[in-house]
Amino acid sequence: QVQLVESGGGLVQPGASLRLSCAASGLTLDLNYYAIGWFRQAPGKEREGVSCMSASDGSTNYAESVKGRFTISRDYAKNTVYLQMNSLKPEDTGVYFCAAEKYGTNWCSPRAYDSWGQGTQVTVSS
Numbered sequence: 001q002v003q004l005v006e007s008g009g010g011l012v013q014p015g016a017s018l019r020l021s022c023a024a025s026g027l028t029l030d031l032n033y034y035a036i037g038w039f040r041q042a043p044g045k046e047r048e049g050v051s052c053m054s055a056s057d058g059s060t061n062y063a064e065s066v067k068g069r070f071t072i073s074r075d076y077a078k079n080t081v082y083l084q085m086n087s088l089k090p091e092d093t094g095v096y097f098c099a100a101e102k103y104g105t106n107w108c109s110p111r112a113y114d115s116w117g118q119g120t121q122v123t124v125s126s
Helices: none
Strands: 003-007 010-012 018-025 034-041 048-053 060-062 070-075 080-085 094-102 120-124
Touching (some): 003 094, 018 094, 034 080
Antiparallel strands (some): 003 018, 018 080, 048 060
């Protein structure tokens, strides 16, 4: 059973940076065989895809609202996925979740993923 544990959230001011981490365990294959996604959910809103990376070629997909500011990456040796978030805005506030799906694509929809972490809170406020 895949287990995902997010960390790195916090309270920051607008314009600041954060790096979220997602440690994966219980994988039956190497991490590169899994699509990895970062999603967020603000109060009263649906969960939305932020950035996703495919299993096959590592191609990435970003929400328009974060393009140029966020970067997804993965460290195979550490079985860890990262989301580098720069130039944070108040509208980036929410609970951030990582998700994994064996052999998945970079289609960044929550419906495409079966394994989820518990989430980490990111609050951007002055």
